[in-house]
Amino acid sequence: MLLKGRNLVQPEDFSIQEIDEILSLSQNIINNPAKYSRVCEGKLLATLFYEPSTRTRLSFESAMHRLGGSVVGFSEPNSSSVSKGESLGDTIRTVSCYADVIAMRHPIAGSANEAVKYAEVPFINAGDGGNQHPTQTLTDLLTIKSLKGSLENHTIGLCGDLKNGRTVHSLVKAMARYKGTKFVFISPDELKMPQYIKEEIQNQGHAYYETNNLDEVIGGLDILYMTRVQRERFENQEEYEKLKDYYILNKAKMVNASKDMLVMHPLPRVNEININVDDDERAVYFKQAKYGMFVRMALIMKLLGIKNNVDVLERELELVQNL
16 A cells, blocks of 8 residues: 555554554564665655654664764754744745655654645655654554454553553554453553543444552553553642552562563653563563654655565666676
């Protein structure tokens, strides 16, 4: 299926078949990265990051460089004309004149929907406030599929800040499209999963269970998706201090988990996963970060319509070798 010229604002923008194509290409890149090292020569990615980021920004930039392309952009808005009062629409219109594809991170929920109105090249939402983070979702899906073998029939526990966590919002909506998924929402009362998301997954025929007790449910999970309590989403810092260490996953808690449970985290972490868990083979959050680069490589290729270049390069190489 063709994704050339499309935008990615939320996971639902792509069908299950289209997501499967991206995951399949990601796996091909993992298996033979050198094969794809020149496919984006002459192409330019613009990374517009209005909010701090390490993994998302650097994985996008690494992805484009590893495909042979180039990157322009900014990592904080005060280094751009935004500091002079330029509107989001004007920024997107201008950058569309220079780049072949745009990835944007913005602190305001809904900003991606606004930006895509003005984009004249493929646009990727790299996170908009507490709303959506679709490329993290693709990362998470690739991690689960690669390590579990399938995206169906899993019980997934999501723990921490479920109210403000754009990564969990996107992941729940995506996993609800696969049969047999059961959800366990683990959070303090102040940080519960939004009602509209719970209603959506119920309407799709999935069960969910809510609790504030991680110990009560960890033994029945196939996947435990930990999240940090996000300081930047709190206006009241006293409330943040009260909730920030509500959950801390450590070796003692892992004793009650199944031997093949995956521990995932979108990172960065603060205190919610003790470093003594890092050596547990079930802790896959750094593998997850690496998968993020590969899935963004695949996504960029798909949106730019690059599908035959690899075969062309291989044929050229074969001809040269046969001379």
